[in-house]
Amino acid sequence: MTPVPEPTLADIARAAEVSTATVSHALNGTGRIGEATRRRVRAVATGLGYGRPRAAGASRTIGIAVTTFPGAWNYTEIAYFSRAVTAATSAAHARGYALITLPADRAADDSWHSLAVDGMLIMDSPRGDPMVRALRARGIPLVFDGVPGDPRPGDHWVDNDHEATTREVLDHLTASGARRIALQSGNGDEHYARAVTAAYERWCAEHAATPVAVTFDVTDAQGHAFDALLRGEDRVDAVYAAYDPGGRQLLAAAARHGLRVPDDLRVVCASEDPGYAETTPPVTTVTLAPEHMAHAAVAVLVSLIENDGTAPSGPLPVPAGLVVRTSSGTQPAAG
Structure with missing residues (x-):
């Protein structure tokens, strides 16, 4: 696999949403910054592979999350999400990837800053989604179930009409x-x-x-x-x-x-x-059609991760x- 350059301080700063000076202080144990910020920046740096050699696609792991509501709720108890997660797991395994399911309470921590995944499938992303903002900053490929709250040119999503x-x-x-x-x-x-x-x-x-x-x-x-x-x-x-x-x-x-x-x-x-x-x-x-959605989304996400040129441009329709x-x-x- 092709070696991936070690992340720079600027890369870590973008992912952690802090300044490069804060990153430098956090990694070097200097400066007057809060301990929580220092720990978070170091966790982000570790998640990005700072200080160790990396290889492209080394984790072969993709994540899935529902970020509609910030509170703690078990979306896997809802039939649509349960079936989508099951189908996404099957589709990921068929392509040689593991799939991890993130809890819904995204406000509880900053885990997405250091989340060790090659790509993310995000369902029902609202406007101002902090997970999306952080993952975009890290350059992690994203595919959305439903139009993202803050769409950008080049985004990929699957959705019903x-x-x-x-x-x-x-x-x-x-x-x-x-x-x-x-x-x-x-x-x-x-x-x-x-x-x-x-x-x-x-x-x-x-x-x-x-x-x-x-x-x-x-x-x-x-x-x-x-x-x-x-x-x-x-x-x-x-x-x-x-x-x-x-x-x-x-x-x-x-x-x-x-x-x-x-x-x-x-x-x-x-x-x-x-x-x-x-x-x-x-x-x-x-x-x-959550199974259809999940299989289509995982196929697009894997093509983005592997940069094989097969990801369709624009939204992908899924019939209801x-x-x-x-x-x-x-x-x-x-x-």
Whole structure:
């Protein structure tokens, strides 16, 4: 393998987001800098291979992380991310790479400054993502699942056509007899939430419909956020839940209000959870094809790491799919 030059003080400074003077003081044990900063800079230097010979691709390791929310949450418990991580692991192993999964609590430490990986697959990266900023500074190849919050020319990402998918769902609900369709939208700053919401609002404008949006709350197991929308003569008669738990939240809310699904309320949920085929009634879902996404993203990432010239330019589309079940109904029952 081709030897890689030892990182310079400037390389370490960019990766650690400090000045070269601070790097010099930290490595030499001089200057008046905080001990935490000194330790962090030394960790970054070690991660970059400072003071030891390196070889290109020596680690043969890629990482995967979900950086949508800064707090500690176990994204592997969500079906989409769980399936994506499993598929990415399989795709990495098939190409001779190990894959490590990073915890979501990126605010807890600065581990990405010294993370020993050849490349990173970052899912749902929001604007101002500190992990992306640090990895860019280190020159580590990145591939994104979904449009990155701060895209740059030359970035690579895989994504669904959220405009087309949202329209397909809304047209399907309209064809089933729905006349007032609400959206359960995301509460994060990731591209997915913004793209689905914007597509819904454009569709409503084209169909002279008033947008009705509810913010997704993972803690709202009984779907109380829908209560106001399910009362009265002008209640909604269909909801597209863009996040995994939304289908179950809607079933709970409908039962509480005495509404029949799908006769009184039609439900579609974006989810990879196979359990929706067994609910009462079975819930129509949108699959965002996480396995397809992961395999495509890992292929692009490995091509960037190995610089083999096969990485496609621009975004790589991944088709989504509508899995129609009972909950989205057809025409409402008489009476």
